Amino acid sequence: MEDLIRYAPDLALGFLENIKLSIVGAITSLILGTVLVAMRVSPTPVLRAAGTIYVNVVRNTPLTLVLAFSALGLSDQLGLVFSSVPSVNSFWIVAMGLSAYTAAFVCEALRSGINTVPLGQAEAARAIGLTFMQSLRMIILPQAFRAVIAPLGSVMIAMIKNTTVAVAGGYAFDSANKMKEAFDQVGASIPIFLGIVVAFMCVTLPIGYFTGWLAKRLAVVR
Amino acid sequence: MTENGDATPLVQLENVNKHFGALHVLKNINLTVSRGEVLVVIGPSGGGKSTLCRAINRLETIDDGKIIFDGQVLPAEGKALARLRSEVGMVFQSFNLFAHKTIRENVTLGPTKVRGVAKDAAGKRAMELLERVGIAAQADKYPAQLSGGQQQRVAIARALAMDPKMILFDEPTSALDPEMVQEVLDVMVGLARDGMTMMVVTHEMGFARRAAHRVVFMADGQIVEENTPDEFFTNAQTDRARDFLSKILTH
Structure with missing residues (x-):
C-alpha cells in the first residue's frame, strides 16, 4: 500500500495522459469514422473501395503495430512532425495512430447503424430532392448514430483502455508505463x-x- | 382534363424496358401523362405498376427506352437528378416520414434545404399545408405518434411543400387500416380537383371512378389497356382486364 501512496502522484500524472489521449482519440476517431462510413456507403466505387480497404487493413492490424508504424514509419521515415518538442510530438503521433485505429471500429459500428435505417427513409429523402450527402447528413446518419450509441460506447471504452499501449508509439508518460517504471524500482505491487x-x-x-x-x-x- | 395552355405532355415514356434479373418487369412501355391529368394505374400484384411509378423519378433505373419529364430526358445522377426529383412529389405505401424529425420538420426540410426557402416562410407554409390535410394540431409530434392515415396525409403535405409539377402515389392506401383509407383518399380527391397532375398506383377502384381522368391497366409488365374510368369499369376491352375486374368487383 505504501508503494501506491509513494508513486500515486506520478501515476496520477500518467493517468492524466491516458485521459488526454482518450479525449483527442474520441473526437478524432468519431470524425474520421464518420468520414469512413460515408465513403463506405457512397455511390462512388473508388471511395467505397478505399473505405473498405482502410477498414479491413487497420481493423485487423494489432494496435501496437499501428502505433509503431505511426512512430517509425510516418514520423521517423516520412518526417511527419507535429511538434519540435519530442514528448509533445510523440503524444500526437500516438493520439493520431490511436484515432486512425479506433476510427475503423467507429466506422463499422456506424455502418451497422445505417443498416437499421429503413431503405424508405433514404428513398423519401432522395424523392424530395436531397443530394446523397444531404440525405446522409440529415436523414441517415442522425438515425444511424442513435441506433449505435451503446456500441459506440463500447468502442470508446476499448479506446480508453488502449491508451495504455502508448509506449509502443514512443510515448512513455502514460500510467501503464509509469507503473512499469515503478515495478522496475520496487518490484510488482x-x-x-x-x-x-x-x-x-x-x-x-x-x-x-x-x-x-x-x-x-x-x-x-x- | 384541365386545360392550362401547355399542350406538351408532362411525362412521356418511350419504349421503356426494365428487368429484375430474369424477370422482365417493364415491357416496352409507352405512356404519356398530360398536365393536370389524374392517371390511375391498376392491375394485379407484380405487374410492374410500382416499378413504373418509381421509374418516373428514377428511384428505379431503366434498362432502355426514354423517360422525358417536362421536356427533358431524366438525368442519370447528381445535382440534375436531385433537382428533377424536387419537382416530382412522391407518396409511398409505407409513408416513409423522417422518423427522427417532427411533423413540421418533415414538411419544412425539403423547402429549406433543397430550395433555400427561409425557415419562417417554410414553417408558415408547412402549417398551411398541414391545415389543408387536417393535421395542423399534430405539427410538433413525431411520426410514430400518429396513425397511419395521419402519417400518409403528412407525407402528402411534405410532397406538396415542394410545389411539385406532379405527384406520384405508390399504393398510398395499401398499408392503412380500412377506416383510415377514406381520409387519405379525400385529400387525394381534393388535389385532383385542384388540378394537380397525379399518377396513382392503387387498388382503390372507388378513387379511380371518382377522380381519375384515365385508367391504365397493367399486367405482366405491359400496359394492357388504357381507357376512361367509366369505359374501363363497365366495358373493358381485353380478357385480361375483364378477368381482373371480375375478381375484384364481385365482393
Missing part, C-alpha cells in the same frame, strides 16, 4: 496495479452506463 485498474473503471464504467441510458433516451421510435 498489487496495490499499484489495482489502483490503476480502479482509476480506469472510474472513467469507463460511467461511460458504459451513460451511453446505455442515452441510447434508450434517443432511440428513434418507428
